[in-house]
Amino acid sequence: MGAIAVVALAAWSTACASTGGVPRPFPTPRGATAARVPAPSAPAAPDTPAAPTEPGAVLPTPAVPPARYSGAIDGYALAGTALALRGAPYRNGGSDPDGFDCSGFTQYVFAQYGVSLPRDVRSQYHLGRSVRPEELAAGDVVFFSTTEPGPSHVAIAIGGDEFVHAPSSNGVVRVEHLSSTYWAPRYLGARRIGN
Numbered sequence: 001m002g003a004i005a006v007v008a009l010a011a012w013s014t015a016c017a018s019t020g021g022v023p024r025p026f027p028t029p030r031g032a033t034a035a036r037v038p039a040p041s042a043p044a045a046p047d048t049p050a051a052p053t054e055p056g057a058v059l060p061t062p063a064v065p066p067a068r069y070s071g072a073i074d075g076y077a078l079a080g081t082a083l084a085l086r087g088a089p090y091r092n093g094g095s096d097p098d099g100f101d102c103s104g105f106t107q108y109v110f111a112q113y114g115v116s117l118p119r120d121v122r123s124q125y126h127l128g129r130s131v132r133p134e135e136l137a138a139g140d141v142v143f144f145s146t147t148e149p150g151p152s153h154v155a156i157a158i159g160g161d162e163f164v165h166a167p168s169s170n171g172v173v174r175v176e177h178l179s180s181t182y183w184a185p186r187y188l189g190a191r192r193i194g195n
Helices: 002-013 075-083 102-111
Strands: 129-131 141-144 153-159 162-165 174-177 187-192
Touching: 075 102, 075 153, 075 162, 102 153
Parallel strands: none
Antiparallel strands: 129 187, 141 153, 141 187, 153 162, 162 174
């Protein structure tokens, strides 16, 4: 009975809150750590000593100032905002730097640019315009079918073959490749929002 409860709890904790599905554990790059990657910051004033950091210390996620939405989004700036959140932990139902699930992550990043996205993957899938794989650009929203037919996972393209996402309870916000053996067969499509 205890083993069944452990299995049920483990299955529940890996679900993407936006779909209610239970994804398979996503691959974790070898040697991946939970250390956060800080965004570039202004240099300290000459008379202000820099805060010491120890190698391997988990750094706080930097505050990202919101931008005004003018109908067009700078995809590279948006991708930069998403990348600044690398290392933030996965949290089922999470939508802030203390923890994200996949759609909470995309919702949070776009909100920094004044764009309100729905909270769930399937609703986000119907926004913007469809983008063919060869037209994929930084800032596009990419979708995967991981737990059930149709969109069940969402991420943000950062350029080339890469995207950034909040993968599962096993991981942290990180970058992966669209062409990987795990993601390529699960790729469903991409949408461009605001351009």
